[in-house]
Amino acid sequence: MKKEKVLVCIIAQARTSKFSWKSFKNNVLNHLDADLALCVSDDKEIEKNNPYYDNAKYVWKCENYKEFSPAFDWAQNEILNGSLNLPDWKELLIIKDYWLGGIEGSITKTSPGKRGSAAILIFFRWFLLKCIKEKNLIEKYDRFIITRSDFIWNIPHPKMKYLDSKYIWLPNGEFYGGVTDRHAVLSKSNLESYLNIIELIVTKPKYLISKMLNHNKWNMEKYILLNLKLNNKKKLIKFFPYISFTVRDDQTDTTLSYGNYSKKLNLNIKYIREYIHSVIALKFINKNHWKNIFLLNLKIRAIKFFFKFDTTRNFLLKIISTSDTTLDKELINRYYKKKKKYFKNV
Numbered sequence: 216m217k218k219e220k221v222l223v224c225i226i227a228q229a230r231t232s233k234f235s236w237k238s239f240k241n242n243v244l245n246h247l248d249a250d251l252a253l254c255v256s257d258d259k260e261i262e263k264n265n266p267y268y269d270n271a272k273y274v275w276k277c278e279n280y281k282e283f284s285p286a287f288d289w290a291q292n293e294i295l296n297g298s299l300n301l302p303d304w305k306e307l308l309i310i311k312d313y314w315l316g317g318i319e320g321s322i323t324k325t326s327p328g329k330r331g332s333a334a335i336l337i338f339f340r341w342f343l344l345k346c347i348k349e350k351n352l353i354e355k356y357d358r359f360i361i362t363r364s365d366f367i368w369n370i371p372h373p374k375m376k377y378l379d380s381k382y383i384w385l386p387n388g389e390f391y392g393g394v395t396d397r398h399a400v401l402s403k404s405n406l407e408s409y410l411n412i413i414e415l416i417v418t419k420p421k422y423l424i425s426k427m428l429n430h431n432k433w434n435m436e437k438y439i440l441l442n443l444k445l446n447n448k449k450k451l452i453k454f455f456p457y458i459s460f461t462v463r464d465d466q467t468d469t470t471l472s473y474g475n476y477s478k479k480l481n482l483n484i485k486y487i488r489e490y491i492h493s494v495i496a497l498k499f500i501n502k503n504h505w506k507n508i509f510l511l512n513l514k515i516r517a518i519k520f521f522f523k524f525d526t527t528r529n530f531l532l533k534i535i536s537t538s539d540t541t542l543d544k545e546l547i548n549r550y551y552k553k554k555k556k557y558f559k560n561v
Contacts, residue, residue: 219357219375221249222347226339227332229253229267231365234462234482236266242368244270247375249360254343256280267364275346283317286338291417293345304417307424314433333435336396337413344410359401361410365485366398366459369497369541373455375400377505383409383443387454387512388492393436394443394452397461405451412442455508456500456515457492461485475550479543487550494542495519498535523551 223243244251252273255261262268280286284305291301308320316331317338343361347353358375378384384400401409415423426441427433443449463474463483474483484490495518504511521527528551532544 218248219380220355221247221358221360221375222252222352222356223247223249223360223362224252224254224343224347225267225362225364226254226343227335227363228255228258228261229265229271229364230261231462231464232265232267234464235365235367238368239364239366240266240270242371243360243362246371247360250356252343252346254339254346273346273350273352275342277342280335282319283334283338284319286342287318287334287413287417290338290341290413294414294417302418302420304420306420307416307427310424310427310433312431312433314435314438316435331434333396333438336435337416337438340410341413344407347406353403353406357402359406361399361401363397363461365461365463367462367493368459369493370458370500371502372458373505373508377508378455379453380404381451382453383448383451384453384455386457386459386492387515388457389436389486389489391434391436392432393434393438393440396435396439398459405448408443408446408448409439412439415442415445453508454512455505456496456511457489458496458500460489460493475546477543477546479545480541484543484546487546490543491519491522491547491550494535494547495522497541522547525551 243249250272251267251270252275253267253271254275255277256279257276258279268274277286287304291304295301305320308315308318313331313333315334315337317334340361347359358378358380360372378400380402381404383405385394386398389395389397399409426445430437440449443452461484463485474485475487476483492515495515499514499518500511504514518531521531528548532542532547536542536544
């Protein structure tokens with residue numbers, strides 16, 4: 216069987232390299248024998264002494280927009296070939312909440328201003344697709360991994376031979392009513408349908424409004440799932456266990472989550488649920504498990520369920536701590552204590 220060529224693509228920013236680069240290099244790039252592409256804002260500060268830039272085969276930059284309406288206008292002109300009769304995509308601002316975060320006017324009481332980064336990520340998916348096509352890389356590579364630079368990978372990414380190329384593979388978690396936007400494994404056949412989620416916004420805003428108006432609390436995760444549904448691709452979604460977690464340093468700006476500081480790890484963990492998934496994965500997944508991802512998902516789900524209960528969680532943490540020096544039990548227990556208090560008060 217021919218070995219598949221893999222291109223790992225980081226979008227928007229290549230940040231938090233001092234914490235994440237080593238695990239990314241060992242457990243993603245080298246493990247998959249992959250090439251690296253950065254599709255990012257032009258930011259000289261982030262670029263300084265940054266191993267992501269030093270090791271990238273391709274670096275594609277665009278203007279460092281402070282507000283992303285001009286970026287959407289540019290994409291619209293490119294997609295519609297400079298047509299003079301352009302739809303007013305800003306009509307979609309009547310659909311509120313986080314899904315267009317990064318654009319002025321995407322406001323609700325729960326998401327003031329232009330909080331969030333969904334519009335930024337929508338744009339960069341399109342910009343990445345444009346750059347890949349311009350370089351004819353769909354012909355050169357078999358698989359495309361869309362990910363972020365601020366992930367820590369405690370175990371190796373699953374090999375491509377375990378992820379059937381006809382499917383869109385996503386981590387099994389952080390759904391928020393849709394599917395996670397943080398990582399995806401794609402192939403030639405589904406690359407465009409996953410990445411080009413800006414097209415309906417800038418070409419058929421009225422149609423999109425009709426599909427979104429009767430629902431609320433729209434976010435990036437829900438919008439990705441809606442797009443896949445509208446393109447008849449939902450049936451192609453498959454999941455593998457969540458094995459990485461996002462972090463930030465004090466110098467990294469963030470649009471939503473500042474994270475939870477871990478004294479043990481000396482860093483901010485952005486999303487504790489991700490961290491818990493990765494802790495479980497580190498202990499309970501080995502390379503042989505990837506042969507049956509369906510059963511592996513069930514196993515991880517069961518272990519995660521028992522994490523909800525103090526007695527079984529402490530027992531499992533005791534097992535995990537024998538082999539994991541990155542385990543912050545205090546942080547995990549504090550998370551579940553906070554959750555329990557929240558549900559008591561609801």
